[in-house]
Amino acid sequence: MKRAILGLMLGFTCTVSLAELPVETIPNVETLPASYPDTWVYAHDTNFFSLSDAKVVLIDVAAENRNYKGSIPSSHFPSFLAATTRPEVYVAESLYSRRMRGERTDLVTNYDKVNLAPVGEVVLPGAKRGMIVTHKNTLQFLDNEKLLLVYNFTPSTSVSVVNIENRAFLAEVGIGGCVMIYPSQQRSFGSLCNDNTMLVTHLDEKGMISKQERTPAFFDADTDPIFAKPAVIDGVYYFPSFKGMVHPVDMNAADPGMLDAWSLLQEQDRQENWRPGGWQITTAHEASGRLFVLMHPDGEDGSHKGGGTEVWVFDVDAKKRVGRIVLKEWGVSIEVTKGEHPYLAVTNGNMDMDVYSVDTGEWLRFIGGRAFETPFILHASR
Amino acid sequence: MKRAILGLMLGFTCTVSLAELPVETIPNVETLPASYPDTWVYAHDTNFFSLSDAKVVLIDVAAENRNYKGSIPSSHFPSFLAATTRPEVYVAESLYSRRMRGERTDLVTNYDKVNLAPVGEVVLPGAKRGMIVTHKNTLQFLDNEKLLLVYNFTPSTSVSVVNIENRAFLAEVGIGGCVMIYPSQQRSFGSLCNDNTMLVTHLDEKGMISKQERTPAFFDADTDPIFAKPAVIDGVYYFPSFKGMVHPVDMNAADPGMLDAWSLLQEQDRQENWRPGGWQITTAHEASGRLFVLMHPDGEDGSHKGGGTEVWVFDVDAKKRVGRIVLKEWGVSIEVTKGEHPYLAVTNGNMDMDVYSVDTGEWLRFIGGRAFETPFILHASR
């Protein structure tokens, strides 16, 4: 109304009292900093309703507005990983020459952080790239981010090793039916196996297997499977189980150390049958040693993917809960940013993003407007 | 509840009283008839929210259920056309080797009606295919469906001529800045021009221009533009204008005959300022000589794409309105099936499909459930 009155007042009789707005530049394209703030999160939108047209959306969860910083297209159950030692991010995806058919090409594309533009690619031979609803551990670094490992599933399992610095495919290493890539701090990685063990694969500098061995069984998939989606704190992987145990695996050395499992639940929690559940069910704040788990009450067989009403916060040294964040909308995936005052980003049941303060548990904002269709995985800037 | 009680009754104590259901066959894939019923409609879903992942969805608008018969993928402002003389349909689309970038390929793909599977393709040279929110007149037949014409826009305009029987690109013919393809019953086609004329292009058997000439101006785009989306009855194209005139062009002969324009509006309609509006604003029932136009009241500058609340039915011989169908949900695009008791299919404002009886004007059903995202164009089986 104000504007209408202003228009009527100025009407046909006014003369120009303000300077004209200047002519603006064409073309004009935004750039981003080479190093992103701690508060930026990559939302990996699998786009289940158009699987061949997925994308990664870069979101500033802390800003009052202009939260959407940019996007990277990706196709058909893609994987994503951001480097920390250079200003690049990576997409592993699969394409067909006729979009839905024809010749299949699997590839990794390097995007630079400043322009979110492709700066290189590595074609992966064999059409073996594993397609699964987005998991973080299908694309991982090794050897100080020099090697990039891509998970394969045909349904035989293997890992394609790429030298991402010089953009060269190095080798394919078999992982004997075990799945996913859990890198150690050395040049080795674990994979979870059907027999409740972890297969550990040691690579040489060329990306070839130098040693491969299995740990003892450290969980029981018959009675209480562990999620294949751990959070990592100081090189220790925390694998929650369906029924609320957590199985820590120390991956600092080349050979993993199986630490004692502990329970996420107190007696009352057990009575209410609280369990972890959702898609990205865990995240961590490394600096403070806190593990976050998305939880729901009245757990039962099948509820482990259904999402949760609360995020529980654990001190992993004390092995005890130090906080509960009650979600405004039930959550499907959770991620915590680093920094002194971290944010909790939640993909909610509407497939929009809710943002909370970890310090206070307070809900701060939600980010939506069809920014994403099905953002199952969130990657905080590290 | 019934089922629960049945389950409890049968419980653990029952013995099998019915024959076991038989083991079923794998694989098992549906096929369709080579000639489709009159009641089937191709809904061309541009999928504005994932433009590279458009599709054509084949819908039986008459059936009580199982309305969704199948789909054909298509990419980035594609065009679609079904043959009537052989069991094939065609998609013209544009692809990139890296999905969003890389080498561009424009092509026409033949799909057979029985399997909705690709059976051939013709690559179009020059990366010139016109991309525009879906229009029917960007892909048309000529010469008894032997020639397939593809509209190009770079923004120079031309038409690529394909011999679709032997799947060969023949020629590119310029159309001098005019747009779209309105085939005659001979080997010529019209295109609409900026100066209110129609350019008529005559082809020889090889698809080369044999003659090209302009009609006199037959509308006035400054005061009352005609929509570039006509309906056709007995070889006569009916072009409605923004303000409710209709300009018929007889395309039976190789050279078009401009017929007298007439008004869609009666005096009261003018007072209420009814106008045509929406996306696919016209359709026809040829056997009965009826033209259908999607109309809205309170028309104004800019309302011509906004959709409408009613579908008006005109007898084109009598040049008078013979019916009004009041829509349950406001419509964006309309299509009428052939046959004695035709159906009116409407893409409504929710981007679902409403189906009406033309005989009674009665709303019959709606078809949705995320069957399509933005089905702007509907093609009835002809």
Added chain:
Amino acid sequence: MYWLDKITEKFSRQVANNTSRRHLLKRIGLTLAGGAAVPLLPVARAADTGGGSGYHGVAPQTSDNPAADPGDPASCDYWRYCAVDGFLCSCCGGTHVSCPPGTGMNPMTWIGTCKNPADNLNYIISYNDCCGKTSCSRCLCNNNVGDTPPYRAFSNNDINWCVGMENSTIYHCTTAIILGVATETN
């Protein structure tokens, strides 16, 4: 109230979930086999809206033999879908046992065990994916009972089970096909 029953704005008409059926199964004491099948998609799941298939704009169907094979194959509540996940082919131009025209049915898949309320038998159901066209997007149905993580692959349907298809591994929709009667688990 079960939090999964929450009807979400964005998915209420696209996603249905068999919560009531799952509770029913528990009530009548059905033990799902250890290797039973699982949902592909961890998204919001809306309660059946009552009437029809539960999917707004999808008309109800019956099987070929409604007495012996009861229920609506276009509903997430249909008995065979106790462990399905993905878009129901019944809503996409196929049926619960067949793929839509022009897609390819993958023989390699995951299986589940579902009780037919008509004969009270447990059937082994094979959830074969149909492949080679873009996401059907219709009748997304997600039941998670018996799911295991991907290290037990053949009871995990997070995996794209168009894997191994020669022509195309693009996922379109999912069927629910009887492989046989399970050994009595009661």
Added chain:
Amino acid sequence: MYWLDKITEKFSRQVANNTSRRHLLKRIGLTLAGGAAVPLLPVARAADTGGGSGYHGVAPQTSDNPAADPGDPASCDYWRYCAVDGFLCSCCGGTHVSCPPGTGMNPMTWIGTCKNPADNLNYIISYNDCCGKTSCSRCLCNNNVGDTPPYRAFSNNDINWCVGMENSTIYHCTTAIILGVATETN
């Protein structure tokens, strides 16, 4: 009631329309130039839901100079959008005058003429599309005043105005850039 104000279920949060502004423009007597720009998408248009940008989950913005260039560039109501159509780059990692990172801005486009309420001048606005990434899908805004059919191409935005871009003609989002002040039409 204007039928375009109808809030549709599927698009209510995705699409906003400048109906009120259009009426306002008419009220204050602005004559849009004949060749003014137009909407690309003929879909359902929802009324502004009040508060914020009008897009649920999109926070309001201001221009660099709110006094001279007032309004919210993340709202379909922003004065420069009198003839925009498509996804607003302001909601996609760009601004109303810049493309999101990694996309290309097409210099070839359609133009419109919009009145700035701060100085009451008519500005020629160039609606340059940003190209090379998939549909942003955010802040779909559709105002149709002055649109002509595609035979008057440069005042028709049904056309994909990523045409001619060397790297990619895939449409992502649309800007609204000042080219100059229009000759006084009042």
